């Protein structure tokens with residue numbers, strides 16, 4: 782079965798590949814600003830659905846299309862990617878020593894069958910110094926990721942721990958996708974593209 786990842790995220794692609802799935806990538810190009818809601822989980826789900834539907838309309842109905850979107854909920858605010866270095870520094874100065882929730886919306890679609898799930902992972906941030914924040918932001922990494930941090934990159938040293946799924950923080954939850962595929966009648970292991 783053809784799997785299509787409706788995301789430009791290299792981290793999502795790498796996660797699926799490491800899990801045995803070789804998706805085609807089609808970037809939706811949708812305008813994410815068209816979705817407004819104050820609930821982080823609902824926002825992530827709605828954006829995932831928007832991306833998934835936009836790509837599903839471009840491919841054959843038998844393909845399994847996966848759309849995702851990640852946001853960080855922190856003290857009543859919703860953080861996507863920071864606008865720039867100053868915002869990234871300001872966020873880290875607030876986040877350090879505290880916790881947030883990384884919500885990733887997942888939408889899978891095959892033909893007219895569609896499922897949406899939001900998975901949430903609590904993230905505990907280390908008490909990083911101003912110098913560490915400045916050095917991290919200067920690498921540019923925080924500017925390209927939801928919440929201005931990674932758990933599997935340079936930011937990993939600044940995450941004390943998580944409660945929930947690791948890959949959900951990276952950008953897609955594999956056990957959630959497995960459940961969603963099963964609920965569409967697709968055994969997860971049938972999606973594996975294992976080199977002989």
Ligand SMILES: Nc1nc2c(ncn2[C@@H]2O[C@H](COP(=O)(O)OP(=O)(O)OP(=O)(O)O)[C@@H](O)[C@H]2O)c(=O)[nH]1
Pocket residue numbers: 787788789790791792793808809832849850851852862925926927930931932933934950951952
């Ligand atoms: N490697 C890594 N990437 C992360 C982490 N947290 C968030 N991201 C990335 O941050 C990005 C979140 O922005 P989104 O709007 O969900 O996705 P995007 O990268 O814009 O790509 P689209 O799905 O095409 O919109 C995704 O690429 C995630 O993979 C992390 O801990 N590690």
